[in-house]
Structures are given as C-alpha cells and as structure tokens.
Amino acid sequence: MVVEYTVKRTGGPGEAVIFLNDREVAKLSKEDDQVTLISRDGERWNISRRVEGELRPFSMQVKHGEKSVLTIKDNLFKHKGKFYLFMGIPEGKPMREILLGRRFICRLDNFPFNEHHEIDHETRSRIRRFRGPAVGELDGLGKAGHKVKLEDELKDIGLQISACSYLIYSAG
Amino acid sequence: MTLVQPKRVSTFPFPKADPAKRKKDFSEVQQAYSKEEAMEEADRCLRCGTPVCIDACPVHLDVRGMNDAVAKGDFEQAYRRIRETNPLLGVTARCCPQLMGLCEDACVLRWQGEPVAIGMIQRFVADWERKHRQPDPSIEKATGKRVAVIGAGPAGLAAAELLRRYGHSVVVYEELQYAGGTAWYGIPDYHLPKDVLQYEVDRIKEMGIEIRYNISIGKQVTLTDLLDEFDAVLIATGCKDVMKLDIAGSNLKGVYDAYDFLQDVFVRGIDEYIKHPKYELGKDIIVIGGGDSALDAARTALRLTNGNVTIVYRRTENEMPADPTIMDEAKEEGIQFKFLAAPKSFNGSNNRLVSVTMYTMKLGAPDQTGRRSPEPVEGEDFNMKCDSVILAIGRAPNSFIQRAYNLKTGKRNSLYVDDHYRTSMERVFGTGDVVTGESLVVKAMAHGREAAQRIHEYLMNMEDKHISLYEKYYNERTYEKFVEGAYDGLPPP
Structure with missing residues (x-):
C-alpha cells in the first residue's frame, strides 16, 4: 500500500482529524446532520448519507461544490471506470481469516455491471460472494485511530475514502 | 448435557454441546447464555452514536437499545426493542450468520477482535419472552383494505x-x-x-x-x-425450483436432492421422520455442494445414519460460501471434506448407486464474481464408493x-x-x-x-410520500432519543 491515512475521533462521531503518514491533513466537522471534510488548505467537501435521494446503510456521497467526488452505495463505489467493494474478501483469502480484525477494499475486476443503478436485487443480496485483489486495508476503531491504507489507484480520492471509511464503519 | 467451549473464530464464550453426543441426535448445538452472561456481554456494547450494527442488520433491529436494556436487566424493554422490527426474533437469533456481513461483523468492537455477541443476547431475550409473555405490538386503526x-x-x-x-x-x-x-x-x-x-x-x-x-x-x-x-x-x-445435474446416472436410486431431503426429514417433525424414514442413505454418503444447505444435508445425514459423510466441493475451502463457524461445527462432528472435485457420472448396479466418478478440478481464471472458476484436470478422474449422494447445488x-x-x-x-x-x-x-x-x-x-x-x-395513496424503513429508523431512533430514554412503550409499526 502506498499511502496511509489515520482518522482519529476528537469529539462526537462526526468530529475527527485526519493524518496522512502522521501529518495532519484535514478534519471532519459536523453541524446538524451535515458532515464537512475540510483540508488544511481550506478546501471543503460535503459528506452526506443520502445517496440517490434516500438514506441507505453503508452508503455515502462526497461532493465538492455541486460535483460528486465519491459515491458509495451499499459498500460499493466506482472510480475511474472500476467498481470497488468496501468490506470485500480478497481473492484466495480464507473467509475465516477475515472474520475478525483488518478489513479490505477489493477491486471487482469482472463485475458485470457498469453503473450502480444497473445492479439487480440478487447481486446486491449476494455481494459478499464477490472477490478481488485487495487495494485497500482498513483497521482500528476511530477512538484509537482508524487506519486506511491504499494502493496507488485510489490515492487521488484517498482523503475522501478515509473520511467515509471512518464515518461508516468505525466512528462508534 | 456436556458442554464444551468451542474453537470459535471470535473470542466471546459460546457454549456448544459435546460433538460426540450431539451428532447422535437433533438437539440444539449452540447453547444459550445465562441471564448473567447475557447481561455481562450486553454491557460490553459501546452504545455507539452511529451504530453500524443496526445498519448491517437487514431488518434494522435496534441492537443498541436491546443491548442497553439487557445490560440493565430490563428484558421487557429489550424485547420491545427487538420486536419493533423483527417478528421472528428467536429464529433469526439462531439462524443469522451474524459474523458474516451482519450485526456482529459490523460491531466496532470487531476492530479489536471481540464483537459483541449480539445473536446470543437476542436469543436470550427471545427465550426469556417465551417464558414471560409480553404484549403484542400496537396495531393501527383498521383501514378496511x-x-x-x-x-x-x-x-x-x-x-x-x-x-x-x-x-x-x-x-x-x-x-x-x-x-x-x-x-x-x-x-x-x-x-x-x-x-x-x-x-x-x-x-x-x-x-x-x-x-x-x-x-x-x-x-x-x-x-x-x-x-x-x-x-x-x-x-x-x-x-x-431445484437445479439438476445433467450427468449420467442422475436417475439412479440413491441420488437425492438436498432440498427435498431436508423438507422430507423436517416438515412433519424429526420424530415422525424417524418412525417413517423415506431415504435409503446407507453408510457412505456424499454431499455435493459448498453452501449452508450442503452442510445442513450432511449433518442431518450423519445424525440419521451415524455413517461416513463427505462433502465434495468443486473449489477450495477458501471459496466456500458456507459460514466458517458452521463448517467448524461440521468438522467437529466428523464430517469429511473433499475439495477440488466434482461429479462426472453416477455409477450404478441393478439401478442402485454404488459410486461416483469424480473430476479432479483446478482453479482457473476468475469468473464474474472474481472467484477463480473450477476446471476439470484431464486424466485425473477418480472414483468414490458410496451408498447415496445428496445434491445441494442451489435452488432457483x-x-x-x-x-x-x-x-x-x-x-x-x-x-x-x-x-x-x-x-x-x-x-x-x-x-x-x-x-x-x-x-x-x-x-x-x-x-x-x-x-x-x-x-x-x-x-x-401515499406513494409520493415514500419513506424507506431504514430512513424511518434513522429519523425516529436517534442517539438523542436513546440517551433521553424516549424509546419506552409498545413499538409502533
């Protein structure tokens, strides 16, 4: 993995600071139901649990102004034409090994859909049967510091991925 | 009954019946928590502000509310919290693979290797309610529909x-x-x-x-x-709609479908089946498949025959979709596994199955799911003697x-x-x-x-005001209301 973010809770679940390789790079701030990701140089992204008009579990949308930067729906997100799965099971790894501890972001190389809205009921229901190479590793509770390690292909949205990973899975 | 502490992937205590004894009957394998154990376990819950366990539960069971109530010994409230969204609470407590993408998998304490045993707590509450009957949930005024x-x-x-x-x-x-x-x-x-x-x-x-x-x-x-x-x-x-294997010998006596088998054994109760058995399983039994139904069929066959039961799966153990904790239970009971093999033909004598010719399989290129596809290895077929085969290859x-x-x-x-x-x-x-x-x-x-x-x-006529059940939960069951204790009363729809 080429980059390592650490997201550490500072107050309520929506309040945290984000470190990149031990250097503070951003913070999360929550006001009412709106979480904002603010970088050290003042850039802001709005993070919402509402995706395609409705609140869904394991779903989150990150917007920079009006532009969507990252859309996670039911643990799945698409980046540069490829689908990725949060909480994925790396190909060839025994399931019992990942029942506890570290979790993974897997790239779904042969995923048979091009867009979120095309994914049928059956595929969503059986998404944990999908496997792929691990391109991200997630570990740790937010209170202690939630670590997000990513491969190069996710580096450009690494800040947003680490913020969402913390907010969805480890804020507590 | 002798109880053993299992080799479970998780670390919480979880008593199971002794495998040597339990494999001879159909009594429950996993044993319940005592009141004290349930309260102690529930008190480990962090009562998260953003409870991922509830997000991960398909029916959005109020895990946080349940755990909090159980920790306080308020089982009536715990029951109401579960019953709000789950009318089959004792069933799901026992059947859900909680560590496989559900509540316990999502529990933030899983990051430290010790998720709260949510299923066991829920089971305790469901069993408690069967002894201390609680009121039904409220029903709104009749609509006439x-x-x-x-x-x-x-x-x-x-x-x-x-x-x-x-x-x-x-x-x-x-x-x-x-x-x-x-x-x-x-x-x-x-x-x-x-x-x-x-x-x-x-x-x-x-x-x-x-x-x-x-x-x-x-x-x-x-x-x-x-x-x-x-x-x-x-x-x-x-x-x-049972999926069929279209290979030679599929119509031989002794080739059975797992779903028909399980239905025939359990539909009128196991005692009734034992009095009037329908299947001639023999002593050497092969079960084909890698899912939970294959395990269920194998463990049922074992209990009915005390025979040698082998599960044959065309991929490796790594790709098996079955719950690893259930696989462990099957192994403890003596179920054998043969990986990277698939049936090529069923062979009979006098129209009765006597063996299966198996392909040796290898893993090839990944399929659409990313799992490597099994492919036969030429010239490495082998025979497995058996008295019966049970097919658990899926239902449509x-x-x-x-x-x-x-x-x-x-x-x-x-x-x-x-x-x-x-x-x-x-x-x-x-x-x-x-x-x-x-x-x-x-x-x-x-x-x-x-x-x-x-x-x-x-x-x-409210379709334009649609609200998903998740959004309803999210809006109504806020952390603030939880802290205020504003969850009392009979659950609304």
Missing part, C-alpha cells in the same frame, strides 16, 4: 405482520400444512428447534392474521380470485406463478419487480427469494417488510 400474501415463509410472514400493524386485513396462503417456509423445512432442528418457530408464527397469527394452509395458487384458488377478493396481492413464494426462484400468469421475469425465472416492488400485473407485488434468489432468512424478512411498506403506501 385487504391484502393477500402468497407464501408463509420469512418474507411473507414479515410482510403480513407489518401490513397488519398498519391496520390492513391480511390473509396468507400457504401450500404446505405449516408456516415458516425454509425456516420450517430447510433448517435442521439442531439449529432451530421447531417449537421456537411455531411460537413466533403463532404470535404473528394472534395479531389477527389468517393463514390458510394447504392451498396452492392455481389449484384451489387462482390469482384472479385473489384480485377479486383483495385490494393487493403479494407473491412471496421463495426458491423451490419458484417459477410456477410467473409461468402460469405470464408475469415478467428476471434471472433464472425470478419474479421481476420494480423499485416499488410491483410486478408486471396491476395490484400484484413481489418479494423475498422469489425475487432475489436464495438468501438469508433475515434478508428475506427485510425484503418482505420493504414490500409491505410499499403496499401500505399504495393502498393509502
């Missing part, structure tokens, strides 16, 4: 229950003489004792839901009859109604529904495994509840 539900499986029952709570009159049509669907005939008693399911079905019926048994749609009553009598019809007929959606009424279908003849759970026929909705393909009991229930919500909105 009538809904027919076809199929009394988990999806149909969960849908019927929610529709009833909204004040609609509900009649469920079931082709068997028992309600529960797969939970009744497909889950062995050592996982789910029938009396637990029966109690929860009875509680649902007591809310004013009529179940008409032994009625097949298209035989005793037609879909048109139902549309004449009811304002809406919900099809929840599950997965029943029950296609009878789709075909009979020309309803639009999806993959493998599944019932097509749109985002509103509407089929291609006016006033007819669909839900559960007949739509999604085979899934978990709790996922089928969640699908049923979402369909019920849509039907309610349709019947009350």
Whole structure:
C-alpha cells in the first residue's frame, strides 16, 4: 500500500482529524446532520448519507461544490471506470481469516455491471460472494485511530475514502 | 448435557454441546447464555452514536437499545426493542450468520477482535419472552383494505405482520400444512428447534392474521380470485425450483436432492421422520455442494445414519460460501471434506448407486464474481464408493406463478419487480427469494417488510410520500432519543 491515512475521533462521531503518514491533513466537522471534510488548505467537501435521494446503510456521497467526488452505495463505489467493494474478501483469502480484525477494499475486476443503478436485487443480496485483489486495508476503531491504507489507484480520492471509511464503519 | 467451549473464530464464550453426543441426535448445538452472561456481554456494547450494527442488520433491529436494556436487566424493554422490527426474533437469533456481513461483523468492537455477541443476547431475550409473555405490538386503526400474501415463509410472514400493524386485513396462503417456509423445512432442528418457530408464527397469527394452509395458487384458488377478493396481492413464494445435474446416472436410486431431503426429514417433525424414514442413505454418503444447505444435508445425514459423510466441493475451502463457524461445527462432528472435485457420472448396479466418478478440478481464471472458476484436470478422474449422494447445488426462484400468469421475469425465472416492488400485473407485488434468489432468512424478512411498506403506501395513496424503513429508523431512533430514554412503550409499526 502506498499511502496511509489515520482518522482519529476528537469529539462526537462526526468530529475527527485526519493524518496522512502522521501529518495532519484535514478534519471532519459536523453541524446538524451535515458532515464537512475540510483540508488544511481550506478546501471543503460535503459528506452526506443520502445517496440517490434516500438514506441507505453503508452508503455515502462526497461532493465538492455541486460535483460528486465519491459515491458509495451499499459498500460499493466506482472510480475511474472500476467498481470497488468496501468490506470485500480478497481473492484466495480464507473467509475465516477475515472474520475478525483488518478489513479490505477489493477491486471487482469482472463485475458485470457498469453503473450502480444497473445492479439487480440478487447481486446486491449476494455481494459478499464477490472477490478481488485487495487495494485497500482498513483497521482500528476511530477512538484509537482508524487506519486506511491504499494502493496507488485510489490515492487521488484517498482523503475522501478515509473520511467515509471512518464515518461508516468505525466512528462508534 | 456436556458442554464444551468451542474453537470459535471470535473470542466471546459460546457454549456448544459435546460433538460426540450431539451428532447422535437433533438437539440444539449452540447453547444459550445465562441471564448473567447475557447481561455481562450486553454491557460490553459501546452504545455507539452511529451504530453500524443496526445498519448491517437487514431488518434494522435496534441492537443498541436491546443491548442497553439487557445490560440493565430490563428484558421487557429489550424485547420491545427487538420486536419493533423483527417478528421472528428467536429464529433469526439462531439462524443469522451474524459474523458474516451482519450485526456482529459490523460491531466496532470487531476492530479489536471481540464483537459483541449480539445473536446470543437476542436469543436470550427471545427465550426469556417465551417464558414471560409480553404484549403484542400496537396495531393501527383498521383501514378496511385487504391484502393477500402468497407464501408463509420469512418474507411473507414479515410482510403480513407489518401490513397488519398498519391496520390492513391480511390473509396468507400457504401450500404446505405449516408456516415458516425454509425456516420450517430447510433448517435442521439442531439449529432451530421447531417449537421456537411455531411460537413466533403463532404470535404473528394472534395479531389477527389468517393463514390458510394447504392451498396452492392455481389449484384451489387462482390469482384472479385473489384480485377479486383483495385490494393487493403479494407473491412471496421463495426458491423451490431445484437445479439438476445433467450427468449420467442422475436417475439412479440413491441420488437425492438436498432440498427435498431436508423438507422430507423436517416438515412433519424429526420424530415422525424417524418412525417413517423415506431415504435409503446407507453408510457412505456424499454431499455435493459448498453452501449452508450442503452442510445442513450432511449433518442431518450423519445424525440419521451415524455413517461416513463427505462433502465434495468443486473449489477450495477458501471459496466456500458456507459460514466458517458452521463448517467448524461440521468438522467437529466428523464430517469429511473433499475439495477440488466434482461429479462426472453416477455409477450404478441393478439401478442402485454404488459410486461416483469424480473430476479432479483446478482453479482457473476468475469468473464474474472474481472467484477463480473450477476446471476439470484431464486424466485425473477418480472414483468414490458410496451408498447415496445428496445434491445441494442451489435452488432457483419458484417459477410456477410467473409461468402460469405470464408475469415478467428476471434471472433464472425470478419474479421481476420494480423499485416499488410491483410486478408486471396491476395490484400484484413481489418479494423475498422469489425475487432475489436464495438468501438469508433475515434478508428475506427485510425484503418482505420493504414490500409491505410499499403496499401500505399504495393502498393509502401515499406513494409520493415514500419513506424507506431504514430512513424511518434513522429519523425516529436517534442517539438523542436513546440517551433521553424516549424509546419506552409498545413499538409502533
């Protein structure tokens, strides 16, 4: 993995600071139901649990102004034409090994859909049967510091991925 | 009964019956927490501000509220918290693979290797309630609307229950003489004792839901009859179309289907089956498949025969979709596994199975799911002697109604529904495994509840004000209300 973010809770679940390789790079701030990701140089992204008009579990949308930067729906997100799965099971790894501890972001190389809205009921229901190479590793509770390690292909949205990973899975 | 501490992937204590003894009967394998254990375990819950466990539960069970109440010894409140969204609480506590993408998998303490044993706590509360009966959930004023539900499986029952709570009159049509669907005939008693399911079905019926048994749609009553009598019809007929292996010898005596086998063994109760056995399994039994049904069939065959039971799977253990904790239980009981093998032909003598010729398989290129596809290795076939083979290679959606009424279908003849759970026929909705393909009991229930919500909105002309059950939970069950203790009272729909 080429980059390592650490997201550490500072107050309520929506309040945290984000470190990149031990250097503070951003913070999360929550006001009412709106979480904002603010970088050290003042850039802001709005993070919402509402995706395609409705609140869904394991779903989150990150917007920079009006532009969507990252859309996670039911643990799945698409980046540069490829689908990725949060909480994925790396190909060839025994399931019992990942029942506890570290979790993974897997790239779904042969995923048979091009867009979120095309994914049928059956595929969503059986998404944990999908496997792929691990391109991200997630570990740790937010209170202690939630670590997000990513491969190069996710580096450009690494800040947003680490913020969402913390907010969805480890804020507590 | 002798209890052993299992080698479980998780670290919490979890007593199980001694494998040497339990494999001889159908008594429950996993043993319950005591009151003290349940309270202690529940108190480990962090009561998160953003409880991921609830997000991960398909029916959005209020895990945080349940754990908090159990930790305080307030089991009445804990029951209300569960019952709010889950009418099959004792069933799901036992059947859900909680560590496989559900509540315990999501628990933030999993990051430290010790998720709260949510299923065991829920089971404790469900068992407690059976001894200390609590009031039913509230039912809204009668709407005068009538809904027919076809199929009394988990999806149909969960849908019927929610529709009833909204004040609609509900009649469920079931082709068997028992309600529960797969939970009744497909889950062995050592996982789910029938009396637990029966109690929860009875509680649902007591809310004013009529179940008409032994009625097949298209035989005793037609879909048109139902549309004449009811304002809406919900099809929840599950997965029943068995997939066949089209290889030589499939018709030999001794080649059985796992789903028929489990249904025949469990549908009238295990005692009744033992008095009137139907299957000649012999002593050497092969089960083909890698899912939970293969494990269920194998462990059931073991209990019936005390024989040598081997599960044959075409990929490796790493790719097996079955719950590893259940696999551990099977191994403890002596079930054997043979990986990277698949049947090539069934061989008989006097029309009776005597062996299976197997392909040796290897893993090739990944398929659409990313799992490497199994391929036969030429020249490395081998024979396995056996008395019987049980095939657990999957079931497709029950296609009878789709075909009979020309309803639009999806993959493998599944019932097509749109985002509103509407089929291609006016006033007819669909839900559960007949739509999604085979899934978990709790996922089928969640699908049923979402369909019920849509039907309610349709019947009350509220479709433009649709709110998902998740959003409802998210808005109503806030952390602030939790902290204020504002969750008291009977649960609303």
